[in-house]
Amino acid sequence: MTTKRRIIGLTGGISTGKTTVANYLASAYKLPILDADIYAREAVAVGTKAINAIASRYGKQILLADGSLNRQQLGAIVFNNDTERQWLEEQIHPQVRHRFIQEMKQLSTSPIVLVIPLLFEAQMTDLVTEIWVVYCSKQQQLARLMERDGLTTEAAEARINSQMSIEEKCDRSDIILDNSSTLKALLQQVDAAIKTQNSQLF
Structure with a gap:
């Protein structure tokens, strides 16, 4: 009899604390962390099909002098235009999904953590258990994002509003980790989630 492999999909809104949770799972529980943001950056590296498509759509000015992507300029376009954001995601999400599948095949451990900010939006829920x-x-999220990335209120709100609302994500989740108080409180919730949710698989 085979036991179902435990694959945790870790998501949330921008600047809600996903990286903090992922780092703790890696350090405290030695879990492998597969990160969609890393794969998305790989997808638009110099010379890739995606970055060539981006340059073709927006012009060479979307690239820096070394040929890499001008993320700030691209962000100014896609976070204020749903059509352009959807087009960009269509270039990147399939490659990110492919990388997740590749990496999971190489891992025999369980649990595995997939950090996917756009887990629902990119329709990758089938990859996790x-x-x-x-x-x-939202007030905390906005303040954290502005501080982290040095954004104006308007720019930070555009990034937050480009994603599914955190309330809807909570409604569709198995575990909600409340990061509105202290780090200690957050990590205690992570400990509880690891030990109680499908504990027989850990």
Whole structure:
């Protein structure tokens, strides 16, 4: 009899604390962490099909002098235009999905953690066996994002609003990790989630 492999999909809104949770799972529980953001950056590396398509669509000015992507300029386009954001995601998401599948095939351990900010939006829920959402209030999210990336209120709000609302993500999750108070409180919730949710698989 085979036991179902435990694959945790870790998601949330931008700047809600996904990286904090992922780093803790890696350090405290030695879990392998597969990160969609890393694969997305690989997908638009110099010379890739995606970056060539981006340059063709927006012009060579979307590239830096070394041929890499000008992320700030691209962000200014896609976070204010749903059509352009959807087009960009269509260039990147299939490659990110492919990388997840490749990497999971190489791992025999369980659990595995897939950090996917756009887990629902990119329709990757079928890759995981349970979904954890890191939550905080929109006011906290906005303040953290502005501080982290040096954004104006308007720019930060555009990035937050480009994603599915955190409330909807919570409604569709198995575990909600509330990151609205202290780090200690957040990590205690992570400990509880690891030990209780499908504990027989750990």
